[in-house]
Amino acid sequence: MQLLGALGLFLLGMWLMTEGLRIAGGKALEHMLGKWISSRWRGFVAGVVVTGLVQSSSAVTVATIGFVNDGLMSFAQSVWVIFGSNVGTTLTAWLVTLIGFKLDMAAFTSPLIGIGALLKVFSPKVRGQSLGMALAGFGLLFMGISALQSSFSALQFDPASLTQWINSPLLVGLGLGVILTILTQSSSAAIAIILTASASGMGDWELAAAAVIGANIGTTSTALLASLGASAGAKRLVMAHVLFNLLTGLVALCLLPLLTWGLADWLGTASHMPLFLALFHSGFNLLGVLLMLPVEPRMSAWLLSRFRRVNRYTQLDANLAAIPDLALGA
Secondary structure: OHHHHHHHHHHHHHHHHHHHHHHHOHHHHHHHHHHOOOOHHHHHHHHHHHHHHHOOHHHHHHHHHHHHHOOOOOHHHHHHHHHHHHHHOOHHHHHHHHHHOOOOOHHHHHHHHHHHHHHHHHOOOHHHHHHHHHHHHHHHHHHHHHHHHHHHHHOOOOHHHHHOOOOOHHHHHHHHHHHHHHHHOOHHHHHHHHHHHHHOOOOOHHHHHHHHHHHHHHOHHHHHHHOOOOOHHHHHHHHHHHHHHHHHHHHHHHHHHHHOOOOHHHHOOHHHHHHHHHHHHHHHHHHHHHHHHHHHHHHHHHHHOOOOOOOOOOOOOHHHHOOHHHHHHO
16 A cells, blocks of 8 residues: 555656646747757757656657647658657656655655645746646655655565566566556656666566566557547657657667676666666667668658548647647647
8 A cells, every 4th residue: 555655646746747847838849849840850859858848758749749630730840759759758767867866855855845836826827836736746756756665665576476477577577668658648657667666676677678668668558549530640640659669669679688788797786777777768769769760751651641531620639728828829
């Protein structure tokens, strides 16, 4: 029950932080995603920066689908935003690794929650209220990470029991990562949970790395849900997102033995695991982007020949309606 409460505290903090940043940063989202993009490089940078600001690749993906659905962004513009958002979401792993585990956040969490709550209640403007949500969420997030660490450390669990039915840490890790991401609807949350569990000594490096790959693949479920009933351009974008994540996941699985070659002794220490996983997560996503440079034009040409049916919309896309600034622009 203690673990369940810690998980709930962590997820609540992640949700408050993401929602607060998403609404408070609506102008930045509108400017960078709707007006600033004119090339593959600028689209990629916009995806990385905006995802780092709102701490959610799912939010950026859903907003981009909304732009495409409403005709405010072309498929060619949007596809590199999605690739950038996959790299931007790796910043969460670094945030958890370098701040959540390295610094003592106990002295900061309560003031952050208090200041955030006061802003939420007393600020006369929506942006101030949203910033208050984000601050309170930030405090709850790190309070949840601390509670998760304590709960995982006290948990009597043998990691070998995970592989007694399926004798493959890779398959078990992949499955855990996908399931965690689908349940939380956030790869950032799933990866933070995986990092916290690995830092507490639960599971070996191979299982943890496979779980990170699974979380990267599982994040496509949010985009798939957002594309239901969407326009042809939005469906093409979701397919590009799925193909990119599957390709990077496959490459990461193939390179995992090489990437971890010679690190077995270093990875034997649980305290090194979060740093390795953060490096691994960033590394295979950046490698996926490099692989996409020659592949993307052909993939885009193939996708543009699919989903030919054109739908006309007379209502605002629900993905944009949740963010006031984006909804107003649409």
